[in-house]
Amino acid sequence: MEQHTVDVGFHLKRTLTAFKGGMSCTYVFEPIVFANSRNNATTSLNHQRPSPPSAKSMSLNQLDGSQLPVSTADLAPNIPQELIIDILLRLPARSVGKFRCVSKPWRSLLSDPLFIKAHLTLHHHQPQKYILISSSPPIEKSTLSTLTFTPTGSADHDGVLKRLTLLENQLTDADIVGSCNGLVLVSEFKIKHPFRRLSNLDFMYYLINPTTMELVELPANPLAPVALPIGGAFGYDRSSDDYKVVTLSNCERITNDVHLDVFSLRSGTWRRIDVLRYRLHFLSGVFLNGAIHWLVKSDVSLILAFDLSCEELKLLPLPSSRPENCLFSRIAVLDGCLTMVATMGYCIDVWMMKGYGVEESWTKFSVTTQNYAALPLPICLLGDDDLVLYVNQKLVVHSLTGETRRDMLFAGDKFRDVKAFCESLVSPICYCQK
Numbered sequence: 001m002e003q004h005t006v007d008v009g010f011h012l013k014r015t016l017t018a019f020k021g022g023m024s025c026t027y028v029f030e031p032i033v034f035a036n037s038r039n040n041a042t043t044s045l046n047h048q049r050p051s052p053p054s055a056k057s058m059s060l061n062q063l064d065g066s067q068l069p070v071s072t073a074d075l076a077p078n079i080p081q082e083l084i085i086d087i088l089l090r091l092p093a094r095s096v097g098k099f100r101c102v103s104k105p106w107r108s109l110l111s112d113p114l115f116i117k118a119h120l121t122l123h124h125h126q127p128q129k130y131i132l133i134s135s136s137p138p139i140e141k142s143t144l145s146t147l148t149f150t151p152t153g154s155a156d157h158d159g160v161l162k163r164l165t166l167l168e169n170q171l172t173d174a175d176i177v178g179s180c181n182g183l184v185l186v187s188e189f190k191i192k193h194p195f196r197r198l199s200n201l202d203f204m205y206y207l208i209n210p211t212t213m214e215l216v217e218l219p220a221n222p223l224a225p226v227a228l229p230i231g232g233a234f235g236y237d238r239s240s241d242d243y244k245v246v247t248l249s250n251c252e253r254i255t256n257d258v259h260l261d262v263f264s265l266r267s268g269t270w271r272r273i274d275v276l277r278y279r280l281h282f283l284s285g286v287f288l289n290g291a292i293h294w295l296v297k298s299d300v301s302l303i304l305a306f307d308l309s310c311e312e313l314k315l316l317p318l319p320s321s322r323p324e325n326c327l328f329s330r331i332a333v334l335d336g337c338l339t340m341v342a343t344m345g346y347c348i349d350v351w352m353m354k355g356y357g358v359e360e361s362w363t364k365f366s367v368t369t370q371n372y373a374a375l376p377l378p379i380c381l382l383g384d385d386d387l388v389l390y391v392n393q394k395l396v397v398h399s400l401t402g403e404t405r406r407d408m409l410f411a412g413d414k415f416r417d418v419k420a421f422c423e424s425l426v427s428p429i430c431y432c433q434k
Contacts, residue, residue, distance in 0.1 A: 085109070085115070088115075089115070089119055090122070092123075092423060093211045093212075093423040093424050093425050094423060096110055096119065096425060097211070097212055110425070111427075115425075116424075116425045116426060116427070119424070120181055120182070120426060124181070126422070128420040128421065128422050130148050130420070131146070131147045131149075131380075131419065131421070132144065132146055132147075132176055132184050132418070133145045133147055133161070133415040141170070141171060141172060142174035142188075143171075144186070144208075145161050145164060145415075146161070146210055147159045147160070147161050148162070158409050158410055164213075166208050166210070167208070171188050172188065173189045173190065175187050175189075175416070175417050177285075178232075178233050178234040178285065179421035180234055180236045180243065181243075181422070182422050182425070182426050183207055183234075183243065183424075183428055184207070184419070184421050185205060185207055186205070186208060187203065187204065187205055187232060188204040188205075188206070189202075190202035203220065205217075205218040205220075205245060207428040207432075210421065210423075211424060211425070212425060212427065214428055216428040218245065218263060218265075221249070223259070223271075224247070230248050230258070231248035231280065231285050231294070232246065233286070233287060233292040233294075234287060235287035235291070235308050236290070238290060240309070242264055242266045243266075243431055244263060244264055245262070245263040245265075246285075246306060247261045247263070248276070248285075249261065257275045257276075258276040258280065259276075261273065262311065266431060273311055274313065276313075278297075279296065279297040280295065280297060280304065286331055286332060288356070289338075289356045290307060291305040291306055291308060292305065292306045292308065293331055294331070295330075295340075301318060301327055303315065303318065303331065303338075304316075316338075316353075317357070317358075317359035318359075319351050320359060320362075321364075322364075326342050328340040328341060328342050328351075329341055330377050330378070332377060332379075334350070335381050337353055337354055337356075338352070338353040339351065339353070339378055341375075341376065347366055347367070347369070348366065348367045348369055348389075349364055349366050350366070351364045367387055367389075367398045367400065368398075372391050375391075376389040376390070377389065377390045377391070382397065385400050385401050386398065386400060387400055393415060394408070395407070395408040396408065
């Protein structure tokens with residue numbers, strides 16, 4: 001009798017026992033090693049195939065059995081279901097979408113919420129490679145596109161621009177509110193009658209997945225029918241497995257109070273949470289670590305955070321080592337860290353909070369720039385040496401090791417808004433169904 005150990009992932013060791021007339025198969029959950037049956041030498045699994053892009057993104061050890069999907073039908077003859085699921089979980093979201101066309105059992109498995117969550121967990125920490133662009137010239141219709149950075153760039157382009165058919169020729173004045181787990185919230189501002197004021201404004205929200213090409217139109221906020229929307233954000237509430245839209249609005253003719261309203265995808269309802277006593281920098285509104293963050297307009301800079309789980313406001317600490325005259329102009333998420341930007345003449349100071357909520361974790365690096373007319377917004381880091389900024393309707397690459405800069409090259413017009421997003425299988429339609 002001879003035994004062979006075969007790696008199939010999921011903490012699973014599959015033992016095949018050969019005997020006269022057939023073969024039996026048993027599964028045992030335990031740490032995985034790769035065993036060579038010819039010389040009985042055991043080798044680390046990492047030496048048997050190339051290392052994944054990120055240990056966090058592709059480690060199956062972070063999933064327990066309750067988080068793994070189970071198919072109710074055979075996916076393929078003579079191949080263990082666990083092995084098929086293991087392979088499919090490692091594929092990019094676009095590739096998984098294509099496999100939904102194989103058969104009904106495959107479509108059922110790959111649309112299962114457990115599979116989608118497991119896939120998101122394994123790929124969530126991968127570097128964001130795509131940027132959603134909203135191009136909105138003054139007269140033409142707004143368009144939505146995706147930009148994929150090429151790994152090393154080339155002489156004639158730094159990325160590939162692809163126009164989306166979602167909402168094509170339907171948007172007139174669009175902005176990108178934010179993105180979370182592959183879902184992107186797009187807002188549209190319409191004026192029904194140009195000579196009338198607040199009561200004739202339409203403010204629409206669309207939730208899309210650029211990867212699966214799914215689209216949901218969200219209901220207008222009935223709590224502020226005549227209010228002017230002055231800010232919004234989008235994020236995920238892990239405690240209730242719900243996505244929420246957060247809006248800020250006020251009505252100048254009635255009061256200067258700023259109302260904070262929340263829309264829940266699962267309940268399909270709007271709720272008024274609070275009246276803010278802060279003057280916010282409404283260009284901000286970024287999601288990180290379960291909370292929405294804004295810059296506060298004041299004599300000194302402050303960060304206001306709104307926790308989506310408990311729906312409470314709190315202030316986050318700023319770097320204590322910043323200069324006294326340092327006023328932050330932008331807030332962003334850079335490399336998974338809350339980031340603040342202060343512009344001082346021809347120099348941009350970028351502060352990153354390496355440990356969320358820890359005042360001592362703020363670190364700073366500076367970039368020498370030209371005197372931009374608009375406030376620059378950090379988009380992403382390219383390796384260890386370059387920072388990409390969005391400024392003056394274009395992307396600019398600044399060197400962190402010198403004073404060089406260049407405009408990024410790709411085919412397409414200038415754009416008015418840009419946000420990073422990750423590819424995922426999360427369905428906005430699924431979350432909107434009660």
